[in-house]
Amino acid sequence: MKKVLTASCLCKGVKFKTLNKLRSVSNCHCVQCRKTHGVFGAYTNIKDKEIKFLNKTTLKWFKSSKNSKRGFCNKCGASIFFKVDKSDNVSISAGMLDGKTKLKTFRNIFVGSKSDFYQINDKLPKYKRFAK
Ligand SMILES: [Zn+2]
Numbered sequence: 344m345k346k347v348l349t350a351s352c353l354c355k356g357v358k359f360k361t362l363n364k365l366r367s368v369s370n371c372h373c374v375q376c377r378k379t380h381g382v383f384g385a386y387t388n389i390k391d392k393e394i395k396f397l398n399k400t401t402l403k404w405f406k407s408s409k410n411s412k413r414g415f416c417n418k419c420g421a422s423i424f425f426k427v428d429k430s431d432n433v434s435i436s437a438g439m440l441d442g443k444t445k446l447k448t449f450r451n452i453f454v455g456s457k458s459d460f461y462q463i464n465d466k467l468p469k470y471k472r473f474a475k
Contacts, residue, residue, distance in 0.1 A: 349397075350439040352421035356401030357414075361435075363393040367449040368437045369474075370467075372457035375407055379415070379422045383457065386425060386434040387446060394433065450474060 348365070351358040366388040376384030401418040404426075414424030414433075425434040437446060451463055455471040463469065 349441045352416040354419035358398040360395045373453035385437045
């Protein structure tokens with residue numbers, strides 16, 4: 344895959360480059376992802392220091408649990424990041440990435456919390472809760 348990708352929210356109030364390879368995409372079906380994305384969340388992941396912000400004027404963080412927070416755009420409403428407080432990494436909503444990503448989805452997590460209005464029809468590994 345390409346090392347440097349650009350990404351932004353819908354209004355471009357949050358815009359950044361990724362400076363290293365991204366992890367494959369993990370679909371998260373937890374209740375929090377459902378509530379913020381409307382359906383499951385599709386997240387890639389990278390080290391904090393491997394993101395270079397080009398704009399973050401509308402980036403806000405919402406403390407979504409005791410040890411994590413979610414980054415969103417306070418203008419267009421995009422759900423952009425998921426961050427565990429003590430981690431050096433940040434998860435990025437894969438839909439923010441521009442153009443061809445060459446990424447693949449590799450798993451489903453928190454499938455025990457998924458809603459019943461959709462099916463997981465892929466053959467990827469499914470984890471009841473979190474998977475390292
Ligand atoms: Zn925006």
